[in-house]
Amino acid sequence: xxxATASQASASTAKKSGGFTGKAANYLDERTSxxxxxxxFGRKVFxxxxxxxxxxxxxxxxxxxxLTGSFLTFFFQASMAEVHYDGSYVPLKGxxxxxxxxxxxxxxxxxxxGLLVRQMHHWAALLFVASIGLHMLRVFFTGAFRKPRExxxxxxxxxxxxxxxxxxxxxxxxxxxLSGNGLRIIDGIIKGIPLVGTWISxxxxxxxxxxxxxxxxxxxxxxxxxxxxxxxxxxxHLVFVIVHKHTQYAGPGRTEKNVVGFxxxxxxxxxxxxxxxxxxxxxxLIASFFTINPIWNYxxxxxxxxxxxxxxDWYIGFADGALRLVPPHWEFVLFDRTWSFNILAPLIIIGIxxxxxxxxxxxxAWITGDKREHHILDRPRNAPTRTAIGAAGVxxxxxxxxxxxxxxxxxxxxxxxxxVIHALQAMLILGPFVAYFITKRVCLALQKKDRxxxxxxxxxxxxxxxxxGEFIEVHEPLxxxxxxxxxxxxSHAPVILRPNAEGKITNKARLRSAxxxxxxxxxxxxxxxxxxxxxxxxx
Amino acid sequence: MFTKKKRQDSxxxxxxxxxxxxxxxxxxxxxxxxxxxxxxxxxxAQTESTVxxxxxxxxxxxxxxxxxxxxxxxNLEGSDEAPSLIGVGAAAVDFQVGTGRMPMQAHNVQAPEKxxxxxxxxxxxxAEYVASVAPGPAIPEEQYLDADxxxxxxxxxxxxxxxxxxxxxxxxxxxTEGKYAPSLMGVSEAHIYEAMxxxxxxxxxxxxxxxxxxxxxxxxTALKFMENEVSVGGHPLSxxxxxxxxxxxxxxxxxxxxxxxxxxxxxxx
Numbered sequence: 001x002x003x004a005t006a007s008q009a010s011a012s013t014a015k016k017s018g019g020f021t022g023k024a025a026n027y028l029d030e031r032t033s034x035x036x037x038x039x040x041f042g043r044k045v046f047x048x049x050x051x052x053x054x055x056x057x058x059x060x061x062x063x064x065x066x067l068t069g070s071f072l073t074f075f076f077q078a079s080m081a082e083v084h085y086d087g088s089y090v091p092l093k094g095x096x097x098x099x100x101x102x103x104x105x106x107x108x109x110x111x112x113x114g115l116l117v118r119q120m121h122h123w124a125a126l127l128f129v130a131s132i133g134l135h136m137l138r139v140f141f142t143g144a145f146r147k148p149r150e151x152x153x154x155x156x157x158x159x160x161x162x163x164x165x166x167x168x169x170x171x172x173x174x175x176x177x178l179s180g181n182g183l184r185i186i187d188g189i190i191k192g193i194p195l196v197g198t199w200i201s202x203x204x205x206x207x208x209x210x211x212x213x214x215x216x217x218x219x220x221x222x223x224x225x226x227x228x229x230x231x232x233x234x235x236x237h238l239v240f241v242i243v244h245k246h247t248q249y250a251g252p253g254r255t256e257k258n259v260v261g262f263x264x265x266x267x268x269x270x271x272x273x274x275x276x277x278x279x280x281x282x283x284x285l286i287a288s289f290f291t292i293n294p295i296w297n298y299x300x301x302x303x304x305x306x307x308x309x310x311x312x313d314w315y316i317g318f319a320d321g322a323l324r325l326v327p328p329h330w331e332f333v334l335f336d337r338t339w340s341f342n343i344l345a346p347l348i349i350i351g352i353x354x355x356x357x358x359x360x361x362x363x364x365a366w367i368t369g370d371k372r373e374h375h376i377l378d379r380p381r382n383a384p385t386r387t388a389i390g391a392a393g394v395x396x397x398x399x400x401x402x403x404x405x406x407x408x409x410x411x412x413x414x415x416x417x418x419x420v421i422h423a424l425q426a427m428l429i430l431g432p433f434v435a436y437f438i439t440k441r442v443c444l445a446l447q448k449k450d451r452x453x454x455x456x457x458x459x460x461x462x463x464x465x466x467x468x469g470e471f472i473e474v475h476e477p478l479x480x481x482x483x484x485x486x487x488x489x490x491s492h493a494p495v496i497l498r499p500n501a502e503g504k505i506t507n508k509a510r511l512r513s514a515x516x517x518x519x520x521x522x523x524x525x526x527x528x529x530x531x532x533x534x535x536x537x538x539x
Numbered sequence: 540m541f542t543k544k545k546r547q548d549s550x551x552x553x554x555x556x557x558x559x560x561x562x563x564x565x566x567x568x569x570x571x572x573x574x575x576x577x578x579x580x581x582x583x584a585q586t587e588s589t590v591x592x593x594x595x596x597x598x599x600x601x602x603x604x605x606x607x608x609x610x611x612x613x614n615l616e617g618s619d620e621a622p623s624l625i626g627v628g629a630a631a632v633d634f635q636v637g638t639g640r641m642p643m644q645a646h647n648v649q650a651p652e653k654x655x656x657x658x659x660x661x662x663x664x665x666a667e668y669v670a671s672v673a674p675g676p677a678i679p680e681e682q683y684l685d686a687d688x689x690x691x692x693x694x695x696x697x698x699x700x701x702x703x704x705x706x707x708x709x710x711x712x713x714x715t716e717g718k719y720a721p722s723l724m725g726v727s728e729a730h731i732y733e734a735m736x737x738x739x740x741x742x743x744x745x746x747x748x749x750x751x752x753x754x755x756x757x758x759x760t761a762l763k764f765m766e767n768e769v770s771v772g773g774h775p776l777s778x779x780x781x782x783x784x785x786x787x788x789x790x791x792x793x794x795x796x797x798x799x800x801x802x803x804x805x806x807x808x
Contacts, residue, residue, distance in 0.1 A: 050800040057796055091690040091764050108771070119772055126788040127796075134793065177698060177707055178780065271803060278799050286792055291772030292784050297708040297765065305698040308705060308712025308720065314785025405782040407713035416648075416717035 047261030054135035078219035097300030119287035142377035150361035180301030192343030321403030322346035384443035391439035392432035447524035599668025628675020629666035634733035693761030
């Protein structure tokens with residue numbers, strides 16, 4: 001591996017000699033002492049693994065969103081005043097619509113490059129949330145959220161929620177039939193909240209839905225408030241990444257105390273810079289060749305038309321799906337009020353799910369009683385219970401997500417809508433248990449195989465006949481590096497139930513030890529040094 | 540606003556009645572549908588009577604006996620398998636046979652489209668035969684099928700009357716119990732018009748009081764515009780909206796970017 005460890009000094013950027021650049025750098029440094037920071041930052045080491053770049057994909061697509069979004073603000077008018085469309089798209093000529101819709105059509109048809117930028121903005125938004133999602137999964141399944149990074153997990157998750165909020169507010173701006181339908185659902189959900197729902201809805205929409213205020217308000221959220229908070233949290237997130245240093249996968253020479261990889265300056269920065277242009281390029285290519293949100297097909301919003309196949313963008317899909325999965329008739333009247341549990345149940349369930357994901361690092365730390373710092377990542381198989389929990393969570397989310405497209409699944413696979421919904425309801429409830437069980441067993445089996453290979457080497461496929469007539473298969477021993485990868489993980493023991501200082505066993509302690517037993521009861525210990533030495537007999 | 544057809548329901552229940560009830564029912568059905576229809580749109584009923592020619596009615600009768608009578612009965616009276624065709628009119632036959640739905644092959648929740656089995660002449664003979672037995676909606680006049688009306692008005696009418704089943708972009712959509720409203724791309728002008736006046740299966744009727752012939756012409760214009768329009772934004776991804784877009788970004792967008800990340804990080808080794 002051609003890597004440098006953190007201790008090796010990286011090429012220093014701010015060279016204080018010669019030329020104009022040198023002088024300029026010197027000038028800056030004398031006034032800001034920035035070279036210290038640059039040096040410090042530039043010496044950070046970033047390990048090389050493709051999955052470590054997912055966060056970067058999110059960052060870069062966010063930059064694309066900011067750039068294209070600024071362009072769009074030059075032309076978009078967030079007003080719901082009615083006009084008769086008079087642009088160059090013939091089938092809508094003379095149709096009454098809001099200025100918001102008309103200006104979005106102008107961006108699409110009458111402003112040079114407008115459609116490309118609009119499509120880039122929307123595609124980049126989809127990519128943004130998708131890459132955050134995948135990045136989160138990577139962090140979860142490798143245990144990168146453990147101490148000291150719990151807070152950064154929370155910040156990252158807040159970023160995910162903010163990204164969804166950004167997406168939803170943006171989706172609603174053009175004021176076409178699709179976005180209006182989406183807002184109508186949100187309005188319905190809000191009105192479903194007991195006691196305060198109707199008031200909140202009136203407050204939000206400035207009166208009866210849809211009113212004439214909502215687009216302007218969403219616009220303020222979309223381009224001012226949410227981006228400001230998002231940038232703030234993003235900065236915090238990145239600062240934490242630098243403060244904590246990057247995690248790495250286990251490997252020879254990698255310990256909890258060092259980071260093996262490239263220094264940010266110059267190698268890594270150059271790579272990342274190149275990578276930015278690649279992400280930009282991919283988004284631009286997609287936006288040039290594939291339509292997204294063709295609002296001219298959907299037409300202007302008015303509350304009467306509803307389209308078949310109305311769906312939100314993918315990242316809101318899980319919420320739409322949750323609404324579709326509720327069985328009918330979960331609504332009753334009590335105390336002179338209608339209690340719409342067909343809306344409240346999904347809200348509550350999604351709320352609980354979100355909170356659980358948000359605080360998962362703390363839950364796991366409490367259960368395992370693990371207070372040490374971790375900079376070496378777990379291979380998912382080496383934390384079977386966590387991996388299984390993750391798989392269960394993904395299944396739960398996937399069932400809701402798929403339900404958002406239940407109608408399309410039905411028509412495209414020639415199934416009945418009811419059949420699809422019932423299957424997904426089963427998947428929502430039973431799926432997580434099945435996924436948990438299977439994943440855990442698969443992890444344990446993989447661990448067993450690793451242990452076997454560490455002890456006895458690979459099966460070489462070479463059959464040898466011994467002088468005595470016996471046939472054996474020759475096992476190739478592993479080299480040191482390979483073996484290190486397989487055996488260098490920790491095996492945890494459950495927290496033991498102990499009386500506290502006052503000699504009492506509290507219920508909390510009991511719960512914790514029970515959970516801890518559940519977390520760790522099935523485990524495969526890594527092959528120890530002794531086992532390795534004795535087991536290493538060449539077959 | 541929509542008038543749902545009762546014809547099929549009554550046909551389905553008839554199996555349990557006294558045989559004579561059939562005759563009575565047919566007579567009542569004839570008078571009711573014929574009379575009601577004449578009241579609603581005398582214009583279409585008139586045009587139909589002008590084009591009947593005896594020779595082709597006979598051809599049509601033969602074709603009908605050979606291909607349709609097993610289900611629809613020798614006198615169009617229907618059976619347990621299929622509804623009565625008395626009073627469905629030439630338009631219904633032209634639509635059902637012309638889109639390949641009839642003759643139906645297997646019993647399903649909905650008769651699917653399949654390759655058309657008859658020539659245009661045979662279809663018009665069949666249509667004339669069915670229309671000669673009892674009057675019903677006629678094949679629409681050419682002047683409404685030129686797809687040269689007001690697309691903006693048509694698109695608006697389409698959003699209000701049709702989009703909830705057929706999707707705003709005419710891409711189709713799901714109904715309950717495995718039924719579906721099909722995609723409207725590639726459907727001929729005449730068939731669109733006929734679908735509106737004959738209301739196949741779960742589709743409501745749009746008679747001339749709901750949508751005037753000019754409105755129907757506008758709707759056809761809008762649909763044809765959508766169909767022939769060059770998709771300005773690039774490949775339309777089947778016009779399926781956010782689901783297709785989401786799948787696309789996960790599979791191809793993120794997929795290609797991950798391929799790049801693997802490539803970037805692999806180079807260093």
